[in-house]
Amino acid sequence: MTSTAPLPTKAATRRNNVATQRETQIKKRYTARLRRGDLLETIVYFSVAIVLALFLADGGATYFLSLKDVTTGIGIVTGLVGSDLMLIMLILAARIPVIDRTFGHDKALAVHRKLGKPVLYLILAHMFLLMVGYGIAQGLNPIAEAIDMIVNQQDMSIAFIATGLLIAVVVTSLVIVRRKLSYEFWYIVHLLSYGAILLALPHQFTQGMMFAEGTWARWYWMALYVGALASITIFRVIIPVASSLRHDLRVSSVDIEAPGVVSVTMTGRDINALRAQGGQFFTWRFWAPNMWWDAHPYSLSAHPDGRSLRITVRDLGKGSARLLSLKPGTRVSFEGPYGIFTDASRTTKKAVFVGAGIGITPIRAILESSDLDPLEATVILRGSDAQDVYLWQETYDLCVEKSASLRVLVGHRPKGVNTWLSAEAYSKGESLLTLAPQIKNSDLYICGPTPWTDLVVRDAKRLGLHDHQIHAERFDF
Amino acid sequence: MRARSAFFAGMGSAAIIAIGWQAGVGTLVSALPESQASASGTSNSASSATTSNSSTSTTDTSAAAPAATTAPVASGPADGTYDGSVVNTRFGTVQVQAVISGGKITDVIAVKLTDADRKSIAISQQVAPMVRSEVLTAQSAHVANISGGTYTTQAYLQSLQSALDAAGFTG
Ligand SMILES: Cc1cc2nc3c(=O)[nH]c(=O)nc-3n(C[C@H](O)[C@H](O)[C@H](O)COP(=O)(O)OP(=O)(O)OC[C@H]3O[C@@H](n4cnc5c(N)ncnc54)[C@H](O)[C@@H]3O)c2cc1C
Numbered sequence: 001m002t003s004t005a006p007l008p009t010k011a012a013t014r015r016n017n018v019a020t021q022r023e024t025q026i027k028k029r030y031t032a033r034l035r036r037g038d039l040l041e042t043i044v045y046f047s048v049a050i051v052l053a054l055f056l057a058d059g060g061a062t063y064f065l066s067l068k069d070v071t072t073g074i075g076i077v078t079g080l081v082g083s084d085l086m087l088i089m090l091i092l093a094a095r096i097p098v099i100d101r102t103f104g105h106d107k108a109l110a111v112h113r114k115l116g117k118p119v120l121y122l123i124l125a126h127m128f129l130l131m132v133g134y135g136i137a138q139g140l141n142p143i144a145e146a147i148d149m150i151v152n153q154q155d156m157s158i159a160f161i162a163t164g165l166l167i168a169v170v171v172t173s174l175v176i177v178r179r180k181l182s183y184e185f186w187y188i189v190h191l192l193s194y195g196a197i198l199l200a201l202p203h204q205f206t207q208g209m210m211f212a213e214g215t216w217a218r219w220y221w222m223a224l225y226v227g228a229l230a231s232i233t234i235f236r237v238i239i240p241v242a243s244s245l246r247h248d249l250r251v252s253s254v255d256i257e258a259p260g261v262v263s264v265t266m267t268g269r270d271i272n273a274l275r276a277q278g279g280q281f282f283t284w285r286f287w288a289p290n291m292w293w294d295a296h297p298y299s300l301s302a303h304p305d306g307r308s309l310r311i312t313v314r315d316l317g318k319g320s321a322r323l324l325s326l327k328p329g330t331r332v333s334f335e336g337p338y339g340i341f342t343d344a345s346r347t348t349k350k351a352v353f354v355g356a357g358i359g360i361t362p363i364r365a366i367l368e369s370s371d372l373d374p375l376e377a378t379v380i381l382r383g384s385d386a387q388d389v390y391l392w393q394e395t396y397d398l399c400v401e402k403s404a405s406l407r408v409l410v411g412h413r414p415k416g417v418n419t420w421l422s423a424e425a426y427s428k429g430e431s432l433l434t435l436a437p438q439i440k441n442s443d444l445y446i447c448g449p450t451p452w453t454d455l456v457v458r459d460a461k462r463l464g465l466h467d468h469q470i471h472a473e474r475f476d477f
Numbered sequence: 478m479r480a481r482s483a484f485f486a487g488m489g490s491a492a493i494i495a496i497g498w499q500a501g502v503g504t505l506v507s508a509l510p511e512s513q514a515s516a517s518g519t520s521n522s523a524s525s526a527t528t529s530n531s532s533t534s535t536t537d538t539s540a541a542a543p544a545a546t547t548a549p550v551a552s553g554p555a556d557g558t559y560d561g562s563v564v565n566t567r568f569g570t571v572q573v574q575a576v577i578s579g580g581k582i583t584d585v586i587a588v589k590l591t592d593a594d595r596k597s598i599a600i601s602q603q604v605a606p607m608v609r610s611e612v613l614t615a616q617s618a619h620v621a622n623i624s625g626g627t628y629t630t631q632a633y634l635q636s637l638q639s640a641l642d643a644a645g646f647t648g
Contacts, residue, residue, distance in 0.1 A: 038482035042489065049490035053497025061501055062619070069621055134624035145624075152603065153625030207627055 019373065023349050030347045036102045044088055051084045054217040068136055075129030082122030086197065087228040089115050094231040095338060104340040106474065120170045127163055155202035162199035169193045244333035247271065251330040252308065257390050260315040262324055263301060266332050267308045274337060278303040278365030282336030286326060294319045299362035301391060303369035312391060314358035341473040343370045346443050352436040354456055356382035356448030362473055363447055364395050374403035378436040381408045382422065382448065407435050420455040432459045440464060447473040554580065554644040561636030568597040571632035575640035582616055585609045585637060591629045600626045608633050
């Protein structure tokens with residue numbers, strides 16, 4: 001008998017080809033991003049190496065020939081490395097597009113935050129060691145030397161003030177993390193870091209040899225300072241202002257989604273030029289009385305259609321509550337788009353999206369703008385009751401359109417169990433793996449409250465997912 | 478960061494630091510007392526003392542004759558006043574003279590100090606005596622920087638070192 005095994009049809013082969021092509025494309029994009037990331041990280045290491053090299057080239061090693069100069073030598077090195085890293089912190093917070101596209105805005109800020117304490121310690125060590133080192137040279141104790149520095153030496157008084165500001169910035173940043181201070185207070189104090197940098201600058205000219213004429217160090221430090229301050233000015237001031245003026249966004253409608261949750265739609269000029277993607281966020285400022293001074297980050301809740309942008313906001317605090325009373329016609333200025341909680345960070349073809357509460361907003365938008373073949377995506381939604389699953393109808397329709405499987409877990413978490421599942425799902429023995437059987441070969445996108453998000457991440461890692469497969473957007477800074 | 482890139486970043490950084498070290502070796506060697514001793518022959522430098530920078534030469538070169546014949550201090554520098562080189566800084570020109578007597582630095586005379594503005598004059602007046610006394614105690618141009626007067630100190634010591642080199646003074 002002749003075999004009846006079906007030969008692959010032409011259409012099936014073509015479909016397969018397209019699928020592998022897409023897979024290769026995703027892999028290529030991912031490798032390119034990795035390579036870019038490695039390059040940027042390498043630049044950071046090199047910058048520290050260059051600082052040390054310039055110090056040595058300028059005869060820095062002579063400080064380490066005699067014991068009494070070693071203190072001074074280390075004091076100078078800590079100051080140099082501290083300054084270098086502080087400028088790198090600025091660059092990380094400048095929202096430079098290539099950094100955002102490579103690491104994501106949140107990772108860049110995480111590194112920025114991580115550097116804060118070490119940089120402060122380096123600067124304090126610099127100050128202390130030089131007080132001791134120069135003090136020994138002059139036969140003064142460190143306190144007397146400090147007083148002598150402040151009173152007699154050029155630009156040293158303001159350098160001491162700069163250190164004070166720096167301490168204030170780091171301490172308030174640590175406190176704000178524990179939620180003891182308001183965001184606005186932290187923000188104002190944080191602006192002082194620019195003051196600290198500017199106040200510390202003169203003593204680097206007059207006391208140190210950082211900018212000594214005719215040295216390579218001079219060019220290196222000038223480039224670094226100018227680069228850091230210019231990127232802040234360009235990417236955080238000039239471009240946002242220009243972009244806001246150009247696109248001339250205005251609120252076109254405010255729709256209530258649920259009690260305390262509104263969708264704000266904004267229309268403007270030339271929206272396509274923003275190249276915004278579902279899953280990205282902007283920092284928005286609404287020019288209404290009582291609101292204009294307060295800017296907040298909100299994710300797009302829909303893929304931009306070329307004419308309008310939409311966000312969906314829950315009243316979690318004073319600022320977000322004010323959006324409920326927003327009037328159509330209000331002018332909007334913005335910074336963004338930011339973030340790679342998008343298709344751009346995909347590493348493979350399949351994807352699982354997990355959202356809770358208002359965290360559904362970027363999940364819905366990324367689902368809409370993602371390149372997905374049928375049956376490649378799974379969407380898991382959580383809400384403490386059915387009303388808490390916002391944008392539910394829209395998400396349902398999208399899943400039907402994309403042939404994605406959709407699981408909704410409603411209800412509170414079981415008491416006394418550390419899980420992100422609802423009590424009902426938990427008792428039925430559900431897990432990430434039962435809800436999304438393809439998860440091990442998928443990218444996982446998570447958005448929800450941070451403690452909840454952490455539990456999803458924990459389960460994903462237990463299943464063996466790699467860090468690069470896991471993408472989480474956290475709504476709290 | 479992937480392992481290969483981390484390796485590259487590490488090696489690259491090490492190479493950069495090594496280049497800096499290499500570039501700094503000159504300064505380092507001149508700061509090492511021993512290497513100077515081996516580098517400069519006595520008679521050589523004694524004779525160069527009379528030629529170096531002496532255009533403005535003033536003062537009593539009391540022991541102008543090469544000291545090669547005086548047996549006990551044969552390896553020491555000749556007594557005399559030696560002009561240091563003229564060093565330019567962004568705050569003005571610095572030049573000092575070293576007075577050598579009996580194989581020791583007995584005085585350092587500031588011919589010219591940073592004077593670009595009132596501030597640098599003040600710094601010069603404050604810093605120079607401190608460096609001078611440090612130098613006299615240490616009997617070398619290798620003394621710690623005086624903070625607050627880095628430019629003046631460095632230029633002062635650089636000028637002094639050239640005077641000491643000219644004298645064949647090796648500490
Ligand atoms: C990337 C990102 C995307 C977000 N997307 C959405 C969204 O789509 N929908 C939504 O409802 N919420 C979203 N949020 C959360 C939203 O920004 C905050 O809930 C809102 O700023 C709270 O402001 P408030 O004045 O109402 O609350 P407050 O009472 O001021 O504070 C409530 C909480 O929000 C934090 N917060 C306040 N202002 C800011 C700010 N400017 N930047 C960062 N955190 C701040 C505070 O630290 C505090 O934890 C997002 C947050 C981030 C970081």
